[in-house]
Structure formats: C-alpha cells, structure tokens
Amino acid sequence: MEINIDYEKCDSLNCLECLDLCPMDVFDVEDNTVVFDVLKCVGCLACQEVCDYDAIRIIY
Ligand code: SF4
Ligand code: SF4
Structure with missing residues (x-):
C-alpha cells in the first residue's frame, strides 16, 4: 500500500478534510x-x- 499526495493540488491551509475523515488517524x-x-x-x-x-x- 502506498499513499501519494500531490502537494501542488493539496490546499492544506483551507481544507484538512482527510485528517477529519480517516478512521485510522493516518x-x-x-x-x-x-x-x-x-x-x-x-x-x-x-x-x-x-x-x-x-x-x-x-495505491495497492
Ligand atoms: S483532503 Fe484536503 S488536506 Fe487532504 S489532501 Fe485533499 S486537499 Fe489536502
Ligand atoms: S481514509 Fe485513512 S485508512 Fe482509509 S484509505 Fe485513506 S489513509 Fe487509508
């Protein structure tokens, strides 16, 4: 398993939805x-x- 984040797309200053959502606190x-x-x-x-x-x- 791989996690890929495209930092050119990520709007971490305004978003952070993934932090709130992930059930495993990844x-x-x-x-x-x-x-x-x-x-x-x-x-x-x-x-x-x-x-x-x-x-x-x-990515699996
Ligand atoms: S959910 Fe928001 S903070 Fe998470 S990767 Fe996407 S844009 Fe970035
Ligand atoms: S939400 Fe969390 S556990 Fe689910 S795929 Fe994304 S990083 Fe993995």
Missing part, C-alpha cells in the same frame, strides 16, 4: 503540510473520495 499536519503514516492505512479509500482537490491516491 494523517497529520506539520508546518502546514499534510503528512501520513502509511503503516496505519487500511485502504478504505475514503480519503481519496473526500478530497475535493483530487490530491490523494491510494
């Missing part, structure tokens, strides 16, 4: 940048679907 924010711990991810794809900026890809 995401965090450091210095206004979304970071993640891929080892916690169960591949539910909810973050990929919620991101209005099309910035997240979950």
Whole structure:
C-alpha cells in the first residue's frame, strides 16, 4: 500500500478534510503540510473520495 499526495493540488491551509475523515488517524499536519503514516492505512479509500482537490491516491 502506498499513499501519494500531490502537494501542488493539496490546499492544506483551507481544507484538512482527510485528517477529519480517516478512521485510522493516518494523517497529520506539520508546518502546514499534510503528512501520513502509511503503516496505519487500511485502504478504505475514503480519503481519496473526500478530497475535493483530487490530491490523494491510494495505491495497492
Ligand atoms: S483532503 Fe485533499 S486537499 Fe484536503 S488536506 Fe487532504 S489532501 Fe489536502
Ligand atoms: S484509505 Fe482509509 S485508512 Fe487509508 S489513509 Fe485513506 S481514509 Fe485513512
């Protein structure tokens, strides 16, 4: 499993929907940048679907 975030698309200053949504608490924010711990991810794809900026890809 891989998580890819396109930081050119991500609007972390105004969004952070993925942090709120992820049931496994995968995401965090450091210095206004979304970071993640891929080892916690169960591949539910909810973050990929919620991101209005099309910035997240979950890759199996
Ligand atoms: S939901 Fe998308 S745009 Fe919003 S913080 Fe997460 S990756 Fe960035
Ligand atoms: S696929 Fe599901 S568990 Fe993995 S980071 Fe996205 S919301 Fe969290």
